[in-house]
Amino acid sequence: MHAELSPYGFTVISVALDRSADDARPWIERAAPTHPSLIDTTWAVADLYDIVNVPTVVWIDESGRVVRPNDVFYATDTYRAMTGIDSAAALERVRAWVRDGVVGLDATDAAELRTVPSAEHQLARAEFGLARWLASRGRSEAAERHFLRAGELAPHDFTIRRGSMPMRGIDPRGPAFIEMVVDWMGAGNTYYKPLPK
C-alpha cells in the first residue's frame, strides 16, 4: 500500500506499542517497510491519540488535520470474522482518499467520532506509566498492583490490559487473554470498534 500510494504524496507511519525495540523487531524486519516504522515504549502515541486497542489507524491530511479518527484496520482478512472488517474494502477506501481526496466522513462526522479520555482513563494511564517503570526496575509485585489498578480504571483500554501482559510474564495470546476477552464480550461489550462509516 505504501509503495503503491507514496507517489501520490502519502506515507504510512507505523508505531509499535511495545516495551522494547527487541519486541517489535521481528514484526518490523518481516515487513521490511520503506516507511517510518517507530517504537513507542512509553505508549506516548496511545496517550496522545486516545488509542485503546491495536491495530488502530488515524488518517491525517497534508495540513496535519485528523480527517478520520481512530479506526480498526487490517491489511488481511485474518480477523474478518471477529471484526467484520473487509480488508479489501479498507484498502480501497485508503486509495480513494490518497488518489481522489475522498475521506468518506465530513469534518462534523469526524469530530463527532473523535473520542476523548475521561479523568479516570487518564488516571489509568498514569497508573500504567508507574507500573511500566516499576516493572522495568524489576519491582514486579509493586508493578502488578499498578497494572491491575490501571486495568480497573480503564477496562476498555486493551493497550493497557493486554499490552501489559508481556511486562507481567503473561502470554498475551494465552488463557489469561482469552478469559479477559470472553468476560468483556460476555458483559455485552465489543472488543474492536470500527468506525460506523
Next chain:
Amino acid sequence: MAAAFTLLSDGEVASLDAVIDGERVLVDAGDLARATGWVLKPEGLCRDALCVPLRDPSIATADRSRLDLAGFAAALQRPVAIDVEEPAAFLGVAAAERGEQLRGMQAPDFTLPDLDGRKHSLSEQRGKKVLLLAYASW
C-alpha cells in the same frame, strides 16, 4: 520519614526529597518546581505566565517548604499514581488538556525512534497524507 522519591512526569525521571506521612507524600517545593516547572508563589502554583490559585491551602506546609503531591496534582487537575512504599509516582496529563487537544482535530506531534535509533517526527511528514498505524507484538 524522609525519602528519595522518584517522580515520573512529562517523560522525565526526577528524584525529589520527600517526607512520607502515612499515605501523604510531602515533597520539597524546590525539587518539585525543578521537576515540573510549577513554582509555589503567594498567588498559587505558577508556571511561565500562568498561575493556578491553591483552593486548598493545606496542600502546602505552613512554612511552604513542602507540598502534598496528591494535592499538587489535584490543583492542576492532573492524574497522579502514587506508590508510597517504593516510593515513586507518575504524574500524568489532565483529561481536560487531552480533550481540548483532540477536539481541535489537529494531529498531535510526536518524535519516536526507529529500529536504528534514528528519531522521526510526525511533523516531518507535513504536506503528505499520513496513515498513522498503531500496532503491537501482542
